[in-house]
Amino acid sequence: xxxxxxxxxxxxxxxxxxxxxxxxxxxxxxxxxxxxxxxxxxxxxxxxxxxxxxxxxxxxxxxxxxxxxxxxxxxxxxxxxxxxxxxxxxxxxxxxxxxxxxxxx
Amino acid sequence: xxxxxxxxxxxxxxxxxxxxxxxxxxxxxxxxxxxxxxxxxxxxxxxxxxxxxxxxxxxxxxxxxxxxxxxxxxxxxxxxxxxxxxxxxxxxxxxxxxxxxxxxxxxxxxxxxxxxxxxxxxxxxxxxxxxxxxxxxxxxxxxxxxxxxxxxxxxxxxx
Numbered sequence: 217x218x219x220x221x222x223x224x225x226x227x228x229x230x231x232x233x234x235x236x237x238x239x240x241x242x243x244x245x246x247x248x249x250x251x252x253x254x255x256x257x258x259x260x261x262x263x264x265x266x267x268x269x270x271x272x273x274x275x276x277x278x279x280x281x282x283x284x285x286x287x288x289x290x291x292x293x294x295x296x297x298x299x300x301x302x303x304x305x306x307x308x309x310x311x312x313x314x315x316x317x318x319x320x321x
Numbered sequence: 322x323x324x325x326x327x328x329x330x331x332x333x334x335x336x337x338x339x340x341x342x343x344x345x346x347x348x349x350x351x352x353x354x355x356x357x358x359x360x361x362x363x364x365x366x367x368x369x370x371x372x373x374x375x376x377x378x379x380x381x382x383x384x385x386x387x388x389x390x391x392x393x394x395x396x397x398x399x400x401x402x403x404x405x406x407x408x409x410x411x412x413x414x415x416x417x418x419x420x421x422x423x424x425x426x427x428x429x430x431x432x433x434x435x436x437x438x439x440x441x442x443x444x445x446x447x448x449x450x451x452x453x454x455x456x457x458x459x460x461x462x463x464x465x466x467x468x469x470x471x472x473x474x475x476x477x478x479x480x
Contacts, residue, residue, distance in 0.1 A: 219379040220466045221438050222365055227372030257457050258330055260338035260389025261345070262419075266446065267385045270460055274383070296379060298462055300444040308444070 217282050218292035218319065225292055225319050232318035234288045239280030243273045244307040270310065274298065277312040290316035330390045338389025342411065349418050356425045361436040367468060368435070374474035378431055381464035382423025385446065386416040387457060413459060417441055420463040433467035440464055 218225055245266075256263055277298075285293050296314035303309050367375060388396075392408040399406050420441065428436050442462045 218377070220377050221379060221440065221464060222367065222377065222466050224367075226367035226375040226377050226468060256387045257393075258334055258337075258390040259341065260334065260387055260392065261341040263385040263387050263458055266458070266460070267383060270385065270462075271383050274381070274462070296464075297440075298381075298442060298464060300442060300460065300462070302444070302446075308446070 217285065217290075219278075219282075219296060219314075220292070220294055221296045221314075223295050225294060225317075228292075228319040228321065230292075230294070230317045230319050232290075234285070234290050234316035234318070236313060237281050237284040237288070237290075237293060237316040238311065238313040239277040239282075239284065240309055240311045241273045241276045241280070242303060242307055242309045243269060245269075270300075270308070273308075273310045274312065277310045281312045281314060285314075285316040288316050290318055291321070292317050292319045331394060332391075334390030334392065334394070338391055341389070342415065345415055345419075349415065349422065352422050353418070356422065356429065359425055359429055359433065359436070361421065361425060361428075361439045361465060363439055365438045367437060371474070374471050376431075376469045376471045377437075377466050378433075378469075379464065380424050380427040380431065380433070380436065380467040381462060382420045382425070382427060383460060383462045384416050384419040384423065385458055385460045386412060386419065388412050393457075413443070413461075416459050416461040417443075417463070420461040424463040424465060428465075428467035431467050431469055433469040436465040436467050438465050 224230060252265065281293065293314040293316055296312060299311045301309050396406050396408040424436065444460045446458045446460055
């Protein structure tokens with residue numbers, strides 16, 4: 217699966233268009249990690265646990281999007297966008313969407 | 322008693338926060354220098370060379386950076402009067418540059434020569450449930466399309 221956030225895949229012709237595909241996950245924070253993050257709020261600096269958690273969750277959202285595209289028979293997703301929104305206190309939604317297409321390889 | 326706790330927290334925040342920030346900025350500047358040869362642009366059109374020889378791949382980098390207690394305290398005082406809140410400015414600057422650097426790192430790993438259509442997304446992760454609107458930490462995601470030369474052209478160059 218070719219992933220890009222450009223509108224086309226460089227050097228490859230788009231032959232078929234399948235429309236929007238999307239994937240999302242909602243993650244809540246881990247209590248123990250949250251406690252450590254609270255401590256970090258005093259000293260400042262990077263919250264490594266959160267960085268990792270969000271990267272993992274975003275990967276999962278991307279995987280779900282890829283799955284959807286695969287089930288349609290696409291071999292590339294173009295114009296991918298990510299967005300984050302907090303739905304509830306302590307939980308965040310990570311959302312990935314793009315256009316599934318078929319390109320000539 | 323409460324005042325003592327507050328003062329200790331402020332002192333801790335000031336001391337460790339400043340030190341961490343200085344260290345972080347130093348490492349950011351060093352790494353930015355190392356990645357100078359890899360341009361990251363917001364342009365969306367791939368370079369006008371034989372495009373079938375290019376490989377493109379999505380790359381992303383993220384960073385969650387927390388503010389320290391001292392800065393948060395000073396910033397909350399500044400909120401009363403308005404104006405520049407430099408405390409948050411440096412926080413966001415750090416987070417963005419770090420995220421961009423991580424994206425570049427990934428791009429270089431894929432032997433890219435340019436990252437196209439770079440986008441930066443910011444979300445605030447509020448830690449304190451008691452006080453709303455409190456920015457405890459920010460998450461920055463940077464993503465783009467890393468473009469590298471394909472095997473075809475590499476073989477041509479080599480032969």
